[in-house]
Amino acid sequence: MVCIIFCAIIMLFIQQITSLAKMESESAKLAIWLTRIVFAYKMIFWTPSFLPGYGLRAAGDVKFSMITSTLSMWICRVVVTIFLVHTFHMSL
Incomplete structure (x- = not known):
């Protein structure tokens, strides 16, 4: 909110x-x-990208949760970047 x-x-x-x-x-x-x-992008991808890591951290699994949250944030950013580049013909 x-x-x-x-x-x-x-x-x-x-x-x-x-x-x-x-x-x-x-x-x-x-x-x-x-x-x-x-x-x-923030409303759709940014907030949910933190949920898997925070859920695992709350369950007591710190090492796997850090890997999961890092991968989910990285994947979301790469997917959106690729989408924007191909959809709007932007250059990096």
Whole structure:
């Protein structure tokens, strides 16, 4: 809920933020578009990527939980990066 609230607050003021930064119109549009993509990613992948590790850590398994949470976060980031590159023809 906290993540959703903070993302919503930033989205309310994103126009003002880009104008305070004195961005050109194309740069501002790109910044707003990328902010929306990042916020959507956070809501879908970022929070659940921590759940397996935290669940195992709560059960008392520290070593395997660290491997699991590291792999799940890394896989989510790589999958989203590959998706963005191929879908929107971005370059790395």
